[in-house]
Amino acid sequence: MSEEKRALTLEDFWRLKTVTDPQPSPDGTQVAYVVGSSDEEKNQAHSAIWLASLENGQCRQLTSGESQDMQPRWSPAGTQLVFVSTRHEGKPQLFLIEVAGGEARRLTSVADGATSPLWSPDGKKLCYTSTPETDRQKVPQESAWFEAHDKVDKSAPRLRRQSALLSRFDGRGYIESRAQLFLLDLDDAQAEPHQLTEGDFDAAQAAWSPDGALIAFVANRSDEADASLASDIWTVAVENGELQRLTNGDLSAMLPAWSPNGETIAFFAERPMNARGGYEDAHLWLVSRSGGDQRDLMTHLDRTLAAVQPDYHFSAGATPIWSPDGQTLYFVSAEHGANAVFALAIEAGDCWRVSTTDADIAALQGVAGGQRLVGVAATATQPYDLFTVPCSGGEIQPLVSTNQALLAEVSIAPTERITFTGPGDWEIEGWLVRPLQAERPYPLILHVHGGPYSAWGHSFYFQAQALAGAGYASLYINPRGSKGYHLAFTEAADWGEKDFLDLMAGVDAVLATGEVDPQRLGITGISYGGFMTNWALGHTERFAAGVSVNGVSNMVSMSGTSDVGALWLGVQYGRFWESEETWQFYRSRSPITYVGNISTPLLLLQSENDYRCPIEQGEQLFTALCARQQTVELIRFPNASHVIAGTASLHHRYFQWKLTLDWFEKHIK
Numbered sequence: 262m263s264e265e266k267r268a269l270t271l272e273d274f275w276r277l278k279t280v281t282d283p284q285p286s287p288d289g290t291q292v293a294y295v296v297g298s299s300d301e302e303k304n305q306a307h308s309a310i311w312l313a314s315l316e317n318g319q320c321r322q323l324t325s326g327e328s329q330d331m332q333p334r335w336s337p338a339g340t341q342l343v344f345v346s347t348r349h350e351g352k353p354q355l356f357l358i359e360v361a362g363g364e365a366r367r368l369t370s371v372a373d374g375a376t377s378p379l380w381s382p383d384g385k386k387l388c389y390t391s392t393p394e395t396d397r398q399k400v401p402q403e404s405a406w407f408e409a410h411d412k413v414d415k416s417a418p419r420l421r422r423q424s425a426l427l428s429r430f431d432g433r434g435y436i437e438s439r440a441q442l443f444l445l446d447l448d449d450a451q452a453e454p455h456q457l458t459e460g461d462f463d464a465a466q467a468a469w470s471p472d473g474a475l476i477a478f479v480a481n482r483s484d485e486a487d488a489s490l491a492s493d494i495w496t497v498a499v500e501n502g503e504l505q506r507l508t509n510g511d512l513s514a515m516l517p518a519w520s521p522n523g524e525t526i527a528f529f530a531e532r533p534m535n536a537r538g539g540y541e542d543a544h545l546w547l548v549s550r551s552g553g554d555q556r557d558l559m560t561h562l563d564r565t566l567a568a569v570q571p572d573y574h575f576s577a578g579a580t581p582i583w584s585p586d587g588q589t590l591y592f593v594s595a596e597h598g599a600n601a602v603f604a605l606a607i608e609a610g611d612c613w614r615v616s617t618t619d620a621d622i623a624a625l626q627g628v629a630g631g632q633r634l635v636g637v638a639a640t641a642t643q644p645y646d647l648f649t650v651p652c653s654g655g656e657i658q659p660l661v662s663t664n665q666a667l668l669a670e671v672s673i674a675p676t677e678r679i680t681f682t683g684p685g686d687w688e689i690e691g692w693l694v695r696p697l698q699a700e701r702p703y704p705l706i707l708h709v710h711g712g713p714y715s716a717w718g719h720s721f722y723f724q725a726q727a728l729a730g731a732g733y734a735s736l737y738i739n740p741r742g743s744k745g746y747h748l749a750f751t752e753a754a755d756w757g758e759k760d761f762l763d764l765m766a767g768v769d770a771v772l773a774t775g776e777v778d779p780q781r782l783g784i785t786g787i788s789y790g791g792f793m794t795n796w797a798l799g800h801t802e803r804f805a806a807g808v809s810v811n812g813v814s815n816m817v818s819m820s821g822t823s824d825v826g827a828l829w830l831g832v833q834y835g836r837f838w839e840s841e842e843t844w845q846f847y848r849s850r851s852p853i854t855y856v857g858n859i860s861t862p863l864l865l866l867q868s869e870n871d872y873r874c875p876i877e878q879g880e881q882l883f884t885a886l887c888a889r890q891q892t893v894e895l896i897r898f899p900n901a902s903h904v905i906a907g908t909a910s911l912h913h914r915y916f917q918w919k920l921t922l923d924w925f926e927k928h929i930k
Contacts, residue, residue, distance in 0.1 A: 268697050268730030269671040271922060274915045275301040276667050277723065279574055280637050280646050281624065282332060286339045286360075289629030291315055293333040293342055294637075294647060296663055298326065304912050310344055312360070313647060315628060315635065318660045323358065324365065330356075332377065337384040343368070345376050355389060355445070368445065369454070373438065381499075382473040387445040388457070390467070392438040397461055398422050425487030430824050431873040432902045439463050442478060442497065457497055458504075462486060464495075466516055468580075471523040474499060475550070479515055482506070490533040490828060494526060494548060507552030511536070514546070516580040520587045524550050527581040527590055529566060530557075535828035540714060540752050542566075542744075545581060545592055545605060558590070558605060562612055565751070568595035568744035569621045569718040570710045573914075574645045575907040579625035582634065584652070591615065591634060591652070593622050595745035598678070598690060598718030602634060602650060616650045618657045621720035635660070639721040641676035641692070644668075672697055674729035681770035683741065683763035690746075691738035691767050692717060694725040695776075699732040702778035704929050706735050707768060707804075709786030709793040713742040713754045724918050731922060732930075734777060738767040756789075756850050757796045764793065765801070780805065781929045785921060787811055788874055788903065792852065795882060798863060799855030806928035808864045808921045811874045811903055814856075814882040816847040824872040856885040862892035864924040866917060868901040868909070892928075896920055 279297035286292065292315055297308040309326025310333045313319065324330040328348040335342055340360055345353045349367065353374040358365040369375040371391050379388040396404070400420040407413060421435060429435045442457040442464045457476070458464040466479045475496040482504075483489065493508040494517050508514050512530040519526055531543040542565035548555040567578065582591040587607075594603045602616040602625060615634075616622065623645060625636035631652060638657055639645040647660040662668070676694050683689040696703050706728055710717050717737035725735035739746070740763035742754025754760060771777050783806045784794050791812015798807050813819050817837050820826040827836075835843040848854050863886065867879035879895055886893035898917075901909035905917045 266670060266672040269673070269726045270730050271727045271915065271918055273667060273671065273727070274573075274723065274918070275299050277573070277644065278663050278667075280663050281574075281576055283624055283626055283635050283637055283647060284333050284335060285315065285626050285628045285635050286335050287337060287629060288339050289315065292626075292635050292647065292660075293323070293335065295331050295333065296322075296326070299911050301911075304910060306911055310342065313661050315649065315660070318647075320661050323360075323362070334378050334380060336380055337382060343378045343380065343387060345378065355387065368447075371443075371454070375443075377467065379467050379469055379476075381469060382471060385446070385448055386499075387447060388467055388469065388476055389443055389445065389454075390440050390465070391443055392440050394438045395461060398428065398435060398437050426827060427487050427490075427824070429872050431871065432904075432908060434870065434872075434902075440465055442467055442476065444499070457499070457502060464497075468517045468519055468526075470496075470519050470550075471521065477507075477517040477519065477526055479517065483510055488535070488828070490535050490825065492533075494528055494552075496550075496552075505552055507548045507550075508555045509553070512546075512555070516578060518580045518583060520583055521585060522587055525587075526550070527583065529581065529592075530555075534825070535832055537832065539833060540748075540754065542748055542751070545590060547607070558607065558610070559612075561610055563747045564594050564596075564603070564612070565744050565748075566595065567593040567600040567622070568714070568716045569598065569600045569720055570712075570715040571621065571623070571639075571645075571720060573723045573906055574623060574639065574721075575904070576623040576637065579622075579636070582625060582627040584627075585631040591625070591627065593625055595716060595718075597745055598692070598716060598739065599745075600638075600718070602636075604652070613654075615652065615654045616657050617655060619719035620657060621645075621718060622657075641719055641721065642673045644721045644723075671730075674726055676725075679767075679770065681766055683766045684759045687741060687750075687763070689738065689740060689763050689767060691736060692719075693771060694722070694729055694735040694737075696729045696732045696734055699734075701776045702781075703776070704733050704781035704783065704925070705768075705771065705777040706733050706783040706785060706925065707764065708735055708737050709764065709784065709790035710737075710739070710743070711786070711788035711790050712744075713740075713756065713760065713789040714744055714751055715789075716743040716745050718745070724921075727918060728922065728925075731926070733783075733925065734771075736767060736771055738764050740764050740767075757793070757800075757852075761793065761796060761800065764797070765803075768803070779803070783807065783925045783929050785810065787905075789813070791874070795852035795863075796855070798861045799852050799858045802861065804861050806862045806864075806925055808866065808924055809879070809882075810866045810905065810917065811868055811871050812852075812865075812878065813874050814851065814853045814878045816851045817844075818877060818881070819874065820847070822875045822877055853881055853885065856882060857889070859886060859889075860891060862924070862928045863894075864920065865893065865895040866898065866905065866920065867895060868898045868903060868905055870899075870901055870908075871903045873903040894924075 355368040356365040377390040440463040514530040544559035648657040740760040785808040787810040791809040794809040865879040883895040
């Protein structure tokens with residue numbers, strides 16, 4: 262480590278800035294983007310809109326960032342930006358600012374908030390999303406009682422009625438409101454917003470047609486919407502609100518993008534998990550403006566979409582990008598631990614990799630002229646930041662250095678890609694992050710990703726860097742079940758069997774080098790990674806400590822309490838009550854079954870609002886280990902959903918890592 266630099270520590274979390282949502286200007290000369298920052302003293306997250314030149318990377322801050330300014334969208338003329346801000350009353354509203362600078366002007370004062378702005382092609386209207394409350398989960402008898410009692414406090418907690426399988430969703434909560442599309446006339450300052458969609462359905466991911474006549478969006482408006490994870494591409498006519506479903510109702514469709522001539526929509530889709538017996542890759546599809554002719558462009562390709570799991574940076578995903586001539590589509594796909602840009606020739610079907618850098622590309626947009634792309638990406642040594650890449654192919658080129666001040670102070674631990682052999686002579690890939698200053702043999706932490714269909718890869722892992730600064734090595738492994746290694750590899754997900762053996766083979770491969778202390782091993786992971794942590798401690802004593810984050814312990818209760826448990830597990834493995842064989846399968850794949858074998862100190866980090874792997878999963882394991890008088894603690898994270906690092910309050914995101922490090926320091930070092 263350089264004498265002038267220090268090791269990165271957990272405290273650097275408060276200085277690490279995030280970069281999201283790149284939006285190139287209509288003339289292709291600059292890009293608007295969002296820079297997020299943390300205020301430790303006030304425990305507040307802030308974000309500001311910045312502008313950067315696409316020619317030389319020169320950048321400037323456009324909005325104050327005293328609250329959260331986000332979702333910048335260029336006017337067609339390129340002279341204004343509409344954006345979302347929480348600067349008034351903490352509720353998101355639309356604001357308009359001149360690109361040349363000046364004060365922003367508030368456009369909406371919507372009781373339910375306004376997000377996801379979208380300019381009409383002529384620049385005269387804005388489409389936005391708001392989420393008005395519905396009566397779907399109110400109890401009619403109670404509502405009538407409140408109406409009959411005028412003097413009762415109307416803000417008192419209400420009963421909640423659940424009458425459908427999909428009555429809550431992780432990251433969203435109970436479905437008490439519905440996302441709807443609204444239109445705002447910019448030429449008439451006195452005009453009220455016009456609601457464009459309605460009904461007990463969500464309308465999301467809107468995209469305006471080039472001729473301005475239609476807005477495409479994603480929705481599940483079927484009669485089975487409360488028990489299905491399907492979604493269709495719809496259009497709504499701007500003039501009269503006429504709705505048309507373009508896809509056939511048998512897909513989970515998302516992120517529509519209009520072709521340059523407005524005749525076709527590209528989108529991503531897969532069959533919904535409630536309608537398939539196993540894993541299937543998501544593909545790139547087309548459907549015409551008139552609908553009914555959806556076409557999978559990737560039936561001949563053994564390839565899926567982006568899959569690399571981050572640990573501190575989260576984005577909404579990149580829509581398909583059309584070339585100006587409408588003959589080629591650009592998209593992000595996982596390949597051996599990289600989220601890379603690929604191109605697909607629509608007619609010929611040829612597919613090739615565009616970006617050659619091993620990186621995690623988290624956002625992507627096309628630049629006017631069709632010669633290059635701009636996006637957000639990270640590498641093993643560089644946090645997420647803006648980059649460009651030529652459409653003809655090549656390395657990604659950094660555009661700005663948002664974390665330059667921090668990187669000038671700290672040394673980044675090196676990362677080495679490793680391969681080894683798992684059961685059945687399968688080649689398994691992983692990444693080893695070595696500590697900066699530690700005598701061999703040093704302690705090692707095994708990190709298990711979520712999914713199980715996610716993947717680790719060529720990304721900047723803040724937790725690994727902080728652990729390296731504290732003297733720990735980190736091992737990231739993609740066992741069978743991970744994405745980016747062809748469909749057969751992903752389909753082989755085995756929930757505690759051969760995937761567990763893959764992980765142990767990776768630990769053995771690193772131990773064989775002699776650089777790691779076999780007596781000082783730790784294991785951690787979130788979701789499926791938490792499942793594997795719980796599972797490993799019931800099947801081996803080789804780890805000195807474990808930290809399970811929102812993991813699974815009981816497949817039976819998981820299928821009954823998770824937001825999608827019955828739809829996912831029930832279809833993939835059968836419903837546990839249907840046969841003794843299925844019941845025994847659920848029991849055999851549940852870590853709680855083997856709790857009698859666990860003697861390793863275990864820390865359970867659990868979100869109280871996790872509806873994907875509910876907190877009862879951790880509570881069961883905690884109770885059993887307490888009853889057995891084992892070393893166990895459960896830390897409850899209030900107001901956080903499944904991904905703590907993306908949904909918890911700022912200091913709780915920090916404490917997810919702080920508590921993990923302290924647990925390892927106590928039980929390993």
